[in-house]
Amino acid sequence: MALPQKHFKRGSTKPELPEDGVLRFFSMAFCPFSHRVHLMLAAKQIEHHKIYVDLIEKPEWYKDYSPLGKVPAVQLTGVEDQPTLVESLIIAEYLDQQYPQTRLFPKDPLQKALDKILIERFAPVVSAIYPVLTCNPNAPTDAIPKFENALDVFEVELGKRGTPYFAGQSIGIVDYMIWPWFERFPSMKINTEQKYELDAKRFEKLLKWRDLMAQDEVVQKTALDVQLHAEFQKSKTLGNPQYDIAFKGKL
Amino acid sequence: MALPQKHFKRGSTKPELPEDGVLRFFSMAFCPFSHRVHLMLAAKQIEHHKIYVDLIEKPEWYKDYSPLGKVPAVQLTGVEDQPTLVESLIIAEYLDQQYPQTRLFPKDPLQKALDKILIERFAPVVSAIYPVLTCNPNAPTDAIPKFENALDVFEVELGKRGTPYFAGQSIGIVDYMIWPWFERFPSMKINTEQKYELDAKRFEKLLKWRDLMAQDEVVQKTALDVQLHAEFQKSKTLGNPQYDIAFKGKL
Numbered sequence: 001m002a003l004p005q006k007h008f009k010r011g012s013t014k015p016e017l018p019e020d021g022v023l024r025f026f027s028m029a030f031c032p033f034s035h036r037v038h039l040m041l042a043a044k045q046i047e048h049h050k051i052y053v054d055l056i057e058k059p060e061w062y063k064d065y066s067p068l069g070k071v072p073a074v075q076l077t078g079v080e081d082q083p084t085l086v087e088s089l090i091i092a093e094y095l096d097q098q099y100p101q102t103r104l105f106p107k108d109p110l111q112k113a114l115d116k117i118l119i120e121r122f123a124p125v126v127s128a129i130y131p132v133l134t135c136n137p138n139a140p141t142d143a144i145p146k147f148e149n150a151l152d153v154f155e156v157e158l159g160k161r162g163t164p165y166f167a168g169q170s171i172g173i174v175d176y177m178i179w180p181w182f183e184r185f186p187s188m189k190i191n192t193e194q195k196y197e198l199d200a201k202r203f204e205k206l207l208k209w210r211d212l213m214a215q216d217e218v219v220q221k222t223a224l225d226v227q228l229h230a231e232f233q234k235s236k237t238l239g240n241p242q243y244d245i246a247f248k249g250k251l
Numbered sequence: 252m253a254l255p256q257k258h259f260k261r262g263s264t265k266p267e268l269p270e271d272g273v274l275r276f277f278s279m280a281f282c283p284f285s286h287r288v289h290l291m292l293a294a295k296q297i298e299h300h301k302i303y304v305d306l307i308e309k310p311e312w313y314k315d316y317s318p319l320g321k322v323p324a325v326q327l328t329g330v331e332d333q334p335t336l337v338e339s340l341i342i343a344e345y346l347d348q349q350y351p352q353t354r355l356f357p358k359d360p361l362q363k364a365l366d367k368i369l370i371e372r373f374a375p376v377v378s379a380i381y382p383v384l385t386c387n388p389n390a391p392t393d394a395i396p397k398f399e400n401a402l403d404v405f406e407v408e409l410g411k412r413g414t415p416y417f418a419g420q421s422i423g424i425v426d427y428m429i430w431p432w433f434e435r436f437p438s439m440k441i442n443t444e445q446k447y448e449l450d451a452k453r454f455e456k457l458l459k460w461r462d463l464m465a466q467d468e469v470v471q472k473t474a475l476d477v478q479l480h481a482e483f484q485k486s487k488t489l490g491n492p493q494y495d496i497a498f499k500g501k502l
Contacts, residue, residue: 068372076361079361083361083365085364085365085368086368086371087367087368087371090364090367090368090371091364093360093364094360094361094363094364097360097363098360098361109344109345109348109349110327110330110334110345110349112345112348113336113341113342113344113345114334114336116338116341117336117337117338117341120337120338120341121319
């Protein structure tokens with residue numbers, strides 16, 4: 001059964017979800033944290049139903065699935081009580097263990113801890129650039145320098161690791177967990193007055209990594225066009241977020 | 252070699268730490284997140300050196316160990332590059348995997364994910380009560396109702412699980428990860444005007460759990476007296492935090 005490709009809103013009827021043991025992925029098409037889970041599902045080719053949720057006008061019935069109203073959420077239907085998992089990283093680790101084809105987390109406990117710490121260190125990158133990325137007219141003036149300083153950690157780390165991907169010769173968990181923002185950064189060239197782009201010299205290794213990542217099949221499968229990202233953010237700033245433009249030109 | 256029992260401050264000389272392969276635990280005696288790691292180390296009887304850090308006037312050399320200046324931090328000395336781990340939950344999971352005697356995280360990936368989500372849901376409890384617990388005179392007036400609503404989740408969950416501990420018949424990861432705040436809550440009876448205590452009826456199961464937890468050997472080994480907690484918080488509010496009172500009456 002195909003679920004409708006639209007973001008369910010306040011006042012919408014609760015969709016009838018098939019009881020077929022297939023997991024249910026609650027998402028918002030432009031949410032970078034949902035994008036993390038989308039990458040995991042695509043990388044592991046895990047069958048799922050996708051239900052889109054309007055995050056501003058949340059459907060009343062959504063709290064039956066995710067008590068805090070957050071996305072991403074993944075509901076397991078094949079097990080007792082049909083629990084819903086939340087928090088992108090917790091979901092990612094669960095999926096990695098439950099679907100061990102293409103392991104993405106390192107097996108070694110120390111490397112795993114170091115990778116998780118590195119992913120945590122992406123939080124200051126996100127919080128610094130968030131107002132700029134979302135076209136907030138009151139973005140702090142020091143947002144971009146703060147963002148670049150936080151991003152330096154990743155440029156340096158790629159150099160230290162000396163490999164094309166954070167995980168080594170092929171893509172791993174750090175690569176996928178930080179990717180969603182790299183897909184979104186180029187929208188700043190469209191949406192900012194100064195046509196902001198990452199400095200080619202300062203972020204040389206990261207930009208090379210970005211080009212490699214962009215060629216990955218899984219990344220391509222989950223990608224939205226930069227024009228769409230820019231358009232969505234503008235619509236959000238104007239108080240009328242156009243969630244469903246994500247489906248423009250798609251089936 | 253015994254390291255000094257004091258909180259190292261700005262301007263202090265970097266202590267010479269023994270190169271004996273024993274791990275180094277950087278802590279602040281009253282920090283609940285450090286307490287989580289202390290509980291893990293005690294539960295697993297992991298040998299360690301403990302270095303206390305003044306969090307207000309941080310020693311300059313501390314960033315050599317923990318680049319963000321955060322505690323808790325655990326430096327591994329027996330491995331290449333002597334990496335430092337941060338984030339209490341990441342450290343806890345690493346220690347659980349590396350020292351598998353007394354497993355504290357569930358083995359089942361789903362139960363593990365559910366427990367981690369439950370631990371995440373303690374964050375709103377902490378953020379609501381933090382200003383009250385730390386004697387901030389500008390604590391929001393709705394802090395206590397918000398705190399109690401967030402804590403209800405845990406009362407309900409204990410009922411659902413139907414076991415004395417969150418982990419079942421014996422202590423597990425959720426129990427230890429939320430315990431540090433339960434050790435600190437009674438200080439509100441001393442420090443708040445209304446002599447605040449958890450409601451015996453509303454939190455019946457949690458209070459029973461608290462009494463059981465207080466009898467645990469590991470909990471006792473890492474415990475600080477409620478009077479000390481109260482005294483520390485008052486000293487902090489007065490702008491002169493007395494970190495070292497933690498060692499009152501101890502060796």
